[in-house]
Amino acid sequence: MSAHEEGNKRSLSDKPKWWDTFPWWGIAIVAILSWMGYQIVTNNSYELAWDRVIPGISITVTATLQAFAIALALGLLAGMGQLSKNVILRNLARTYVEFIRGIPILPLIFTVALVLIPQLQNALGFKLSFQMRATVTLAFIYGAYMAEIFRGGIQSIAIGQVEAGRSLGLSRRQTMNSIVLPQAMRAIIPPLGNDFIAILKDTSLLSVLGVLEITQRARQFSASTFKFREGYFVLAFIYLILTLGLSLLLGVLERRMTRDDRDVRSNRGID
Amino acid sequence: MISIKNLSKTFNKNIHAVKNVDLEIAEGEVVVIVGPSGSGKSTVLRCINRLEVPTEGSIAIDGVELTDPECDIDSIRAEVGMVFQQFNLFPHLTVMENICLAQRKVRGRSKSEANEMAMKQLTRVGIPDKADSYPRQLSGGQQQRVAIARSLAMEPKIMLFDEPTSALDPEMVKEVLDVMLELASEGMTMAVVTHEMGFAKAAGDRLVFMDEGMVVEIGPPSQVFENPNEQRTKNFFDKILY
Ligand SMILES: Nc1ncnc2c1ncn2[C@@H]1O[C@H](COP(=O)(O)OP(=O)(O)O)[C@@H](O)[C@H]1O
Numbered sequence: 001m002s003a004h005e006e007g008n009k010r011s012l013s014d015k016p017k018w019w020d021t022f023p024w025w026g027i028a029i030v031a032i033l034s035w036m037g038y039q040i041v042t043n044n045s046y047e048l049a050w051d052r053v054i055p056g057i058s059i060t061v062t063a064t065l066q067a068f069a070i071a072l073a074l075g076l077l078a079g080m081g082q083l084s085k086n087v088i089l090r091n092l093a094r095t096y097v098e099f100i101r102g103i104p105i106l107p108l109i110f111t112v113a114l115v116l117i118p119q120l121q122n123a124l125g126f127k128l129s130f131q132m133r134a135t136v137t138l139a140f141i142y143g144a145y146m147a148e149i150f151r152g153g154i155q156s157i158a159i160g161q162v163e164a165g166r167s168l169g170l171s172r173r174q175t176m177n178s179i180v181l182p183q184a185m186r187a188i189i190p191p192l193g194n195d196f197i198a199i200l201k202d203t204s205l206l207s208v209l210g211v212l213e214i215t216q217r218a219r220q221f222s223a224s225t226f227k228f229r230e231g232y233f234v235l236a237f238i239y240l241i242l243t244l245g246l247s248l249l250l251g252v253l254e255r256r257m258t259r260d261d262r263d264v265r266s267n268r269g270i271d
Numbered sequence: 272m273i274s275i276k277n278l279s280k281t282f283n284k285n286i287h288a289v290k291n292v293d294l295e296i297a298e299g300e301v302v303v304i305v306g307p308s309g310s311g312k313s314t315v316l317r318c319i320n321r322l323e324v325p326t327e328g329s330i331a332i333d334g335v336e337l338t339d340p341e342c343d344i345d346s347i348r349a350e351v352g353m354v355f356q357q358f359n360l361f362p363h364l365t366v367m368e369n370i371c372l373a374q375r376k377v378r379g380r381s382k383s384e385a386n387e388m389a390m391k392q393l394t395r396v397g398i399p400d401k402a403d404s405y406p407r408q409l410s411g412g413q414q415q416r417v418a419i420a421r422s423l424a425m426e427p428k429i430m431l432f433d434e435p436t437s438a439l440d441p442e443m444v445k446e447v448l449d450v451m452l453e454l455a456s457e458g459m460t461m462a463v464v465t466h467e468m469g470f471a472k473a474a475g476d477r478l479v480f481m482d483e484g485m486v487v488e489i490g491p492p493s494q495v496f497e498n499p500n501e502q503r504t505k506n507f508f509d510k511i512l513y
């Protein structure tokens with residue numbers, strides 16, 4: 001009892017001052033964004049740049065969503081593939097992941113979009129726009145990263161959970177879907193959110209194929225008007241708004257999904 | 272009902288966890304397995320529902336050969352309940368959902384049928400009021416009783432218990448043993464690994480003493496316990512009792 005009280009007293013006196021925990025960084029970011037926004041609204045050159053760059057946002061957003069969705073499917077497949085009993089599946093998945101992870105994004109985009117996909121197009125007789133080719137490449141790259149996230153998340157679930165499921169007569173698939181994956185989501189969602197934001201930023205690489213997303217439009221504007229400061233300032237502003245907005249959104253989702261994470265973890269364990 | 276013949280299990284080519292074990296468990300019989308840590312008790316139990324695949328020998332449940340690669344292991348497991356030392360409840364599901372999951376997916380019961388069965392089993396283990404709780408909100412003893420209810424809801428022919436009270440605080444051991452005693456008195460076929468000698472005497476039809484992967488001695492609990500034929504058995508009981 002007395003020890004308890006003492007503990008309370010200590011934690012009271014150790015309570016950090018409000019300025020120690022206040023989110024100053026949030027204030028700083030809001031201030032910078034407001035200042036940037038003010039410049040764009042009040043300054044003609046910035047407004048011009050804004051008008052030229054902003055139409056690219058639909059491509060940026062579309063490419064982000066498409067690449068994320070495809071990457072999610074690929075990542076889940078490859079992540080589960082690596083854990084598969086089937087030796088062929090396992091090695092296929094591993095090869096994909098190691099191959100992609102070993103090459104920087106830019107060379108991969110050139111190789112896939114300008115060499116691999118054209119050859120496939122010739123062989124199979126379909127046609128993809130440059131935007132789609134770059135999006136697919138991004139998806140393949142992030143699919144490999146996500147495979148590792150899925151694999152890690154699934155492996156973080158104690159073997160006892162699987163054994164309990166299988167002992168009740170559930171099949172491998174039922175155990176995976178009803179028991180392992182729902183629990184693994186807690187470990188999977190935060191890093192997936194990071195990749196979501198990373199994909200958004202990496203859609204700027206679509207510009208190397210001439211796709212008219214916001215980076216390419218900013219480049220064109222700056223090159224033709226020599227207003228480099230205005231062009232890239234506006235570009236940075238748009239990316240910041242997009243990534244910060246997305247990160248806020250993901251934060252809410254994450255808090256919902258992991259609300260009782262701590263309690264859940266204490267219940268894990270195997271013989 | 273369970274027929275184990277010449278069962279051997281080797282891990283990593285050189286760990287001989289179980290060696291040439293023969294054991295028959297009749298319908299309605301309660302067999303208690305004891306032995307020092309690492310003597311292969313869990314491995315024998317886990318072979319019975321093929322959580323471990325035997326290296327050698329055969330196991331038949333109701334005449335169905337488990338080692339036959341053609342056998343439908345999922346439907347066999349549905350008939351064999353397993354209770355683990357660490358409970359292994361599903362932490363993301365409520366007690367009710369824990370008990371209904373396999374009933375719905377494996378037995379194909381409707382939601383209301385499954386719920387009804389779940390309430391019946393929860394009442395049987397004495398915690399019908401915990402249906403909507405999450406496992407983390409329950410004490411260890413309550414969690415283990417939910418785990419037992421979850422297995423019973425599948426209406427298994429056999430129940431396997433692997434040290435069901437070893438992870439519990441002492442004051443919670445009795446509430447779990449009481450449930451198991453009741454189950455035994457209702458005629459459930461049971462194989463129980465435990466060091467609770469009170470339970471073995473009260474409910475056990477036979478006591479199996481294992482050491483170094485082998486069955487050293489089998490007999491009525493009070494005889495093996497008080498009057499063992501083997502010196503190894505005697506040494507073991509001398510160590511665990513005082
Ligand atoms: N999955 C495993 N891999 C390697 N060795 C194992 C495994 N499971 C059990 N063993 C070994 O097999 C032996 C018997 O283990 P176990 O059946 O768990 O004994 P008990 O339940 O009687 O304590 C021990 O030496 C243990 O280390």
Ligand SMILES: [Mg+2]
Pocket residue numbers: 271312313314433434
């Ligand atoms: Mg054991």
